[in-house]
Amino acid sequence: HHITNSEQIIPFLESEHKFWLNMPNLNNIDLLNEIKNIFDLHTMAMEDIINTQERPKVEIYDHFILIVVKMLYSRNNLADLEAEQVSIVIGKNYVISFQEHAFDIFDGIRVRIENPSGKIRKHGTDYFAYTLLDAIVDEYYSLLEKVTDKIEVLEDEIISEEKRVKLSEIYNQRKSIQLLKKVIWPTRELLSTLKKSESFLIKRRTLPFINDIYEQTVEIMENLEMQRESITTLVEIYMTNISLKQNEVMKTLTIIATIFIPLTFVAGVYGMNFEYMPELKWEYGYWFTWSIFLGISILMVIYFKRKRWF
Amino acid sequence: HHITNSEQIIPFLESEHKFWLNMPNLNNIDLLNEIKNIFDLHTMAMEDIINTQERPKVEIYDHFILIVVKMLYSRNNLADLEAEQVSIVIGKNYVISFQEHAFDIFDGIRVRIENPSGKIRKHGTDYFAYTLLDAIVDEYYSLLEKVTDKIEVLEDEIISEEKRVKLSEIYNQRKSIQLLKKVIWPTRELLSTLKKSESFLIKRRTLPFINDIYEQTVEIMENLEMQRESITTLVEIYMTNISLKQNEVMKTLTIIATIFIPLTFVAGVYGMNFEYMPELKWEYGYWFTWSIFLGISILMVIYFKRKRWF
Amino acid sequence: HHITNSEQIIPFLESEHKFWLNMPNLNNIDLLNEIKNIFDLHTMAMEDIINTQERPKVEIYDHFILIVVKMLYSRNNLADLEAEQVSIVIGKNYVISFQEHAFDIFDGIRVRIENPSGKIRKHGTDYFAYTLLDAIVDEYYSLLEKVTDKIEVLEDEIISEEKRVKLSEIYNQRKSIQLLKKVIWPTRELLSTLKKSESFLIKRRTLPFINDIYEQTVEIMENLEMQRESITTLVEIYMTNISLKQNEVMKTLTIIATIFIPLTFVAGVYGMNFEYMPELKWEYGYWFTWSIFLGISILMVIYFKRKRWF
Amino acid sequence: HHITNSEQIIPFLESEHKFWLNMPNLNNIDLLNEIKNIFDLHTMAMEDIINTQERPKVEIYDHFILIVVKMLYSRNNLADLEAEQVSIVIGKNYVISFQEHAFDIFDGIRVRIENPSGKIRKHGTDYFAYTLLDAIVDEYYSLLEKVTDKIEVLEDEIISEEKRVKLSEIYNQRKSIQLLKKVIWPTRELLSTLKKSESFLIKRRTLPFINDIYEQTVEIMENLEMQRESITTLVEIYMTNISLKQNEVMKTLTIIATIFIPLTFVAGVYGMNFEYMPELKWEYGYWFTWSIFLGISILMVIYFKRKRWF
Amino acid sequence: HHITNSEQIIPFLESEHKFWLNMPNLNNIDLLNEIKNIFDLHTMAMEDIINTQERPKVEIYDHFILIVVKMLYSRNNLADLEAEQVSIVIGKNYVISFQEHAFDIFDGIRVRIENPSGKIRKHGTDYFAYTLLDAIVDEYYSLLEKVTDKIEVLEDEIISEEKRVKLSEIYNQRKSIQLLKKVIWPTRELLSTLKKSESFLIKRRTLPFINDIYEQTVEIMENLEMQRESITTLVEIYMTNISLKQNEVMKTLTIIATIFIPLTFVAGVYGMNFEYMPELKWEYGYWFTWSIFLGISILMVIYFKRKRWF
Structure with a gap:
């Protein structure tokens, strides 16, 4: 459904059905306030959602869990990565996601949701939140791959000495890695907290899935660390060549x-x-x-x- | 009220009203001693307040909490940051703040306090202390932004090679970052201690607010670390250019x-x-x-x- | 026995005999699914086995233990080390090993198994899994030795200045070390977890053996660290020579x-x-x-x- | 009193009076042995006192506490700092201090002790030991200041390029910092142990004082770290100037x-x-x-x- | 006694006397096996003794403690330090030491043992093992001193610029330090474990002695770290001189x-x-x-x- 009025949410909330509410942007303050009241969200939680400068984190409240994560994307090239905040509220029978700007990362999930016999429909709201987080962490992976590819190209160019590489190109990759690390480090932390949280909203059988994306973030961090070392090496080779x-x-x-x-x-x-x-x-x-x-x-x-x- | 005599404080202390006492400087030793006696402050606490070389810290006493923090400001430019000590005493129905020199950081709070229906009047002394700390941490943020801006300017100048940058300019930024880190690191620690302190003076509903500024200090530290790395990179580019x-x-x-x-x-x-x-x-x-x-x-x-x- | 059909496994499983099932590759998805059903493996476990991008880890399930490790080998020279995933499932009376590609590392074990009076036949499935892990860690040792030898050759060449060494040769060794560390670090972790796991599948008397390979990984890590420092030194000498x-x-x-x-x-x-x-x-x-x-x-x-x- | 014979100590020990015994050097082995017997000091404690190569540490014995610290002083200039061991034994009604060589650091305390109404006379032996430790840590502070001043002078000279600075001057400062750190680091540790020790010899009301010097050592360590970074920066500027x-x-x-x-x-x-x-x-x-x-x-x-x- | 046959050991074992058995080499496998059987040593313990590639460690068994340490010595000069494994088994009334090659480090102990009224005869087997460990750690000290002396000579030569120092001489010292650290680090760990082990074989009154050598290893590690920094500094000065x-x-x-x-x-x-x-x-x-x-x-x-x- 495409909901235009907050009144329309109430019957869903009272029914037994699980539902997902996606806020494609944070512009409509009135609507956000209505949602706050309908779902009884804490003032601090709402502030975390609206303030897009938050670090990724998880907050366990009594009747809901708030997860704040960052989506990373590059508009033109790797040198200017941008971060967009995505907040996910997991409740008893609902998941609300707040995006900073309308973006298409959740399109794949929307398709899967419409499949009436899909795994995603059978599981609870915690599993659904996992699929959202998984979509975001997958984005990190693809960014990591782009950075890795770019560094390998630079490495070949520097070692073969065929093309004159500018030092600033190497440093741009360093910046991307720095930004990725800054986002992924607290994400890893929040996943670790989520794993250990004993909230009734996270079912035992969802834990292996959360652990899976947790391990993915560990893996990404390790790869970023390796790439960072590669760059240090590249700069050294560059200087030695000079x-x-x-x-x-x-x-x-x-x-x-x-x-x-x-x-x-x-x-x-x-x-x-x-x-x-x-x-x-x-x-x-x-x-x-x-x-x-x-x-x-x-x-x-x-x-x-x-x-x-x- | 503008209080000139320590005698005037006593009726406030005995009443049910919450009040804030701001000492704009530490010159009047007699007055400080009278305050010590009226509020029954520990000798070591008073020494911490008067000795302006203290590290930021929190001390939980039986009937009050002492918070020592540093305010940072730059008189002329970023290169000469100065630190001023601000001590905050949280009592049952009072907050006392001691400034090293008269300064205007608490002006905004003074305005808000005069608003009779404001949030600040409704909450307890712990919330009020939070607003003071928040004002100080906000200052750190604005300094971080200034340093970040200056580093970006330097970065552009060095990479474009349009202007001859002096190495000492880069190192001045490094110094500012070092000083900021030296101040913010123990501040983060003290906020973490405050969060976990089970003093009756810190109410449960104030904890999310303290956690909020705690997370801000974490964020600032991470950004400082990134800026420090940027500077290392800048020096490398500078040397490579030579x-x-x-x-x-x-x-x-x-x-x-x-x-x-x-x-x-x-x-x-x-x-x-x-x-x-x-x-x-x-x-x-x-x-x-x-x-x-x-x-x-x-x-x-x-x-x-x-x-x-x- | 060379088993061609999954049906043939069932009598083994029901008997009192201990047996080892080695899957030389992961191509036959149907067969893998049948195995999953026969041995009642968890879906997440099966996914870990099939996805060859996993980090080395151990997962303790109720009736089996899954160990995912990496085998490292170099096709031509040290510069292009490749990692192949090996998953080991330890059950009550069976051990299943899954290789990414058919490889010959377990040949030695196969010979030892055919010796009817060998130690390997007398011990339980946990000891057998240990021999498999031991074979893999021994491979790490031999790789470490190759890298060490190569670095010593480079060191002699650089110090004697007899041969013109290319910097990229030094960096290739650095890469090998990096890759080795990336694989051995989580392997050490998993062995540590295995040691402390109180699963009934790991008998007390097997613990000293597991501890032994754990200490080997510690030793390898320390040697890798020393070699990494040697390389840093080599680069310095190289630069000084220039x-x-x-x-x-x-x-x-x-x-x-x-x-x-x-x-x-x-x-x-x-x-x-x-x-x-x-x-x-x-x-x-x-x-x-x-x-x-x-x-x-x-x-x-x-x-x-x-x-x-x- | 100036005691020449160990016999003279016994009446003090048996009386209710608190007393301080200062051994200005460790040359008279016989006297040391007599003291050992009179005060019933453990053999290992006595060895720690005599062996002047000990690391700063605290040892809690049943009826006394042994504190081993280092006094730092520079005979000529900062480049040749020397360390002298000072051991302090805190007993029920006595404090014994052992100096490696006769030195004048405790002169200030001697003066204060002679003041019959001074704070130092009213408190127990633990407070007295604190004043001794405080005198030593104050020395560290003054050394830190000297090093900081010298580094600032070097910094000005290098940046203004007015005077030709020798690199070895910079490295001498580095050495002083290294030595200071080597001494202060375990001192901090011992103060932390002393704080947490639950010996009956350390009274609750002395704890804030011990905590105070503990925090001073933390502060000194942080400043040393900053100075070490300054030196690294100085060397970089020096190299860039070349x-x-x-x-x-x-x-x-x-x-x-x-x-x-x-x-x-x-x-x-x-x-x-x-x-x-x-x-x-x-x-x-x-x-x-x-x-x-x-x-x-x-x-x-x-x-x-x-x-x-x- | 010089024992030629393992049979001769049995009466000692059964008597009340404490005895020390020193195996000067590991060549006689038969003898080692007999010892294994007589003293009922675990197979893994015996493997640790024979395999001379072990890291220093301690293993607490039910009726004995196995300590594996490394003796370091330099045949010609500091550049080629060699490590020899020494294993010590502490039993109820015996200590067995296994040397890789016959060496003379325990000569001093042999002399002391022959003194019938010596301290070493009065204490138990744990004290005796301590004297063996002490002899080995003393060797580390003398090596540390040699390295320190050599580095100071190099430092003088480089700063005075009187003699042309080869960079490889500096790096040889770095290697010695690396090797020392690699050996001393786990030795420190094993002493720490020994201190905390609650085995009946380690008596309470021996603990201060073990703690003493533990602190010596800490001290050596700290000095090695300082020397490592000195070398980094030396290389920097060397480069600057160029x-x-x-x-x-x-x-x-x-x-x-x-x-x-x-x-x-x-x-x-x-x-x-x-x-x-x-x-x-x-x-x-x-x-x-x-x-x-x-x-x-x-x-x-x-x-x-x-x-x-x-």
Whole structure:
């Protein structure tokens, strides 16, 4: 159903049926207040839902559980990840989800819900909340994969030295990882709390499912940590490449200068205008000078070969 | 009321009314001693209030709670943050706040208190102490935002390389973050202790509010940690930029020197004054030499192109 | 026995005999489902077995224990380690092992099992599961040794400076270590859980054996940590060597240039064509100039000797 | 009293009076043994007192408490901090302090003790031991301040670049911090143990005082950590300054060389002695060459301006 | 007694006497098996004794305690530390020690044992085991001292810059420290376990002695940590020295090149062979050119002085 008026909710609430109410945005303050009253939500809970700067957390109230999580998505590229708050209220026979902006992450669930014989219809509200959380954690996974792919591309480019990579590209990945960690760390915590909560709203048979997404967040955290180390390594390789190139530039300069500077000196000597310079009068003086030029050059080249500069 | 004499406090204390006493500075030792006696504050508590070098902490006494926190403010710019101690004593029907210097952070609360139907009047002294703490933590938030903004500006300047950033500017931000962390870390601790304290002075319904500012401090700490990492990254980019520039300077020198040093040698050779130098007599010797000049230059340029030095 | 049909399992299950069922791959979904039904495995357990992206873990169910571990092997060289999931189900009188791909790690165990008087036949299913885990942890050991050997070779090559080592070779070892750690860390955790689990399936006398492989994983982790530090050190030495070489290149250039540039200037002076240059007319002007050349060179060499540049 | 003979102690011990015995050094082994017997100190306790290599610690015995702490002082400058062991034994009606060498830290306390109406005389032995510990921790504070001051001076010198700072000066501060941390860390631990010890020798009303010095050690540790980070930052700035200077040196060389090397080449060309060089015959050839010189120079300067090398 | 046959042990075991059995090597497997049977040692315990790759650990069995530790010694120099396993079995009236190779660390104990009135004879087997452990931990101390001395020598050499230190020497110390830490860390753990073990074999009055060596291992760990930091600092100073030297080399080159390159250009100009060059005809042209040479040189020197390059 598409509900336009909060009055329409009451019969659902009083019936035996389980139902899911999705608030696609937080703009309609009046509607939110009505929901607050109908479902008897605590003032602090409502504030947590409306204030979109909250850290992911779970709050166990007497007759409902509030879960605040963050959905991450990237509008254009990985460099500008954005976080959107999704709050889930689990009650006895209802689940309410509040999205910051209308988004399509729950579309898959909507399809599954319409299947009358699906697993999702048979289980309780806790299982349904799990499917919502699962959809969000799956998003983290796909972001992790995107970041991992991007880092691998950068790694190949840096090691092969085929393309000039900008350091800022590496740092953008670092930022994405930082943001992911900042969101996933408290999510892991909240799932751990949810697992151990002894609220009557979380049934024993739902626990393995919650444990499953908990372990997924652990896995994502570990992978993020590995990627963060990879980036540190990438920066090191990047810096080493700069050093190696500088070394090569230096060597080229040194080889050329070291060979030709002495030769130029010798040429300069015989360019002097002294009246009495015996060599200038020799018949083979010029050729002799060339042999000096060649001799110096060959000695230098041998020296550099020995030093393994080539 | 503006109280000038400690005698005036006693009727308030004996009445059923809740009241707030704000000491705008710690200069009047006599007055402080009278307050100590009237409210029966412990000697160690009074010492904690007067010694402005204390770490933020909470001390649960039998008939009152002492909270020592730090207010942070920047007189001119972020580089010189200063900390001022604010001590809050929560009693049965009173709250006393001691400021190191007269400051205006509690002005907003004063306004709200004068509103006779406001939330702040209806709740107990614990809620009132919460509003004071909340005002202080809000200050931390705004400082965090200033630091974050400044770091982002620095980041843009360094990455765009448009403006020459001084390393000391980056380190000033690091210092601010360090100071913020040093103040917020024990504040978080004290709020956690307050949450778990089972003092009769903290009512159950105030706990969610204390938990709220506790979570704010956690959030601030996490953001500070992220900013600290950003600064480490900034310094790395800064250093890499220096290396890259040095590399570019080296390349320019190497290209020019490597091309012209051999040419100068050749010119030097034909500047020698040997009597017998056949090339000098050739009709096209000069033009031939120029072709050598051009040949060497072109070979060098091709070599550098291949090495991707341009 | 080589079992082709799941029907054949049932008599084993009902008998008093202990038996081991090894699934060499996870391709036959029908067979897996039949096994699930015959052994009454939980849906989540089966999902853990089929999903090869699981972290190593242990799950204690009522009538069986599920252990998920990773086998590591390197197809060609250490740089591309691959992980294959192995799941072990320990029941009252059976052990089932599921491999991702058919592999030969359990061949040694198969031989030992066929020995009718072997230790392996006398002990229970928990001991048998231990032998399987032991075979996998032994593989980790041999990988650790390979990595250690490779790092030592790299270390020798870098310190002796005989061979030009590529930085990427060092980083490949870092990656192998990272992967090993990622696999062994949760394995250690699962062994610790297994030790403390009070399941009736783990007999008291098997505990020392489990403790033994647990201590092996601790040992491997510590060695990996040491190797990781060795690599950090190697990278540092590598970078220092680049710096030292660059320093040497610089010195060579500086020595040559600093000696010959002033000499070339002197030669240039007497190559000037001024009509009135008294030195040019001197009889010993040319030899005098050579004495200047020698004098400057000797002074420079002394200067460099003092600075310990040779 | 100045006691010369151990016999003289016994009447004090048997009386109701509280007394303090200070051993200014550990040279007189016989006297120490007599004290051991008179006060019935455990052999291990006596060994801890005599062995001056002990870590700071507290040992709770049945009828006395042994506290081993370190006094830190710098003979000449901060670079050579020395640690001296001070052991304090708290008994029912006595406090014994053992100093490694005669030192004057307890002079202030001696003065206060002689004041017959002072706080120190009214409290028990535990309060007296607190005053001794307080004197020692105050010394740590003054050392922390000296180190902090020295680091700030170094920071100013490095950032202003007015004075050439030697890296070893920075590292000396690092060493002092390391030593301070090594001493204060276990001191904090021992104070924490003392707080929680339920020995009858530590009275409830002394606890806030012990807690006070405990918090001081926490504060010192936090400040040391901040100073350690400052030093890391200082080294980074130091290294960056070297890099920046090297960059400047490189630029100077490159600008001069890049301008004059091509000019010298041109001059070399017209210094060649070819018989047929048309330019040499031109009337304005010389001035034309000068215009080439100027042209090249101006182009180079523009190029460097654009690259922001000036 | 020097026992050659395991039969000879039995009367000792049955008597009331306490005895120590030292196995100087692990070569005689038959003898080890007989010992296993006589003393009723667990199979896993015997495996721990024979497998010399074990981590230091303690295992509390019903009628004996097995302690596995490592003795460290350096055959030639600190760079090649070797570890030898020593296992100690503490029983009711016996202590058995197993050495990997015959070594002389227990010689001092043997001497003390032969003294019939010594402390070592009066105490139980737990005290005797303590003396063995103490001898081993004392070895760690002396190794720590050697490493510390070597690092201080290196530090002096690097800071004074008198001797050219090889980076690999620094890293060898790092390796020694790493190995020491790897051995001492689990030793500390095992001593902690031993302290808390409530085995009847460890008497209450032996606990302070065990605690004493436990604290020694803590102290060694802390010192090792400090030495590790010293090494990091040394490497930093080493790198900085390279940078500083490179800077000096650069400066020398730049000063010489920047002074003489323009002079050489001027000389080159007047070496040109243009027919019409008015300066060449001037009577004082030559001296005027020299004044240009001097002028340029002086200006350059002033410039470098200002930049503080000298």
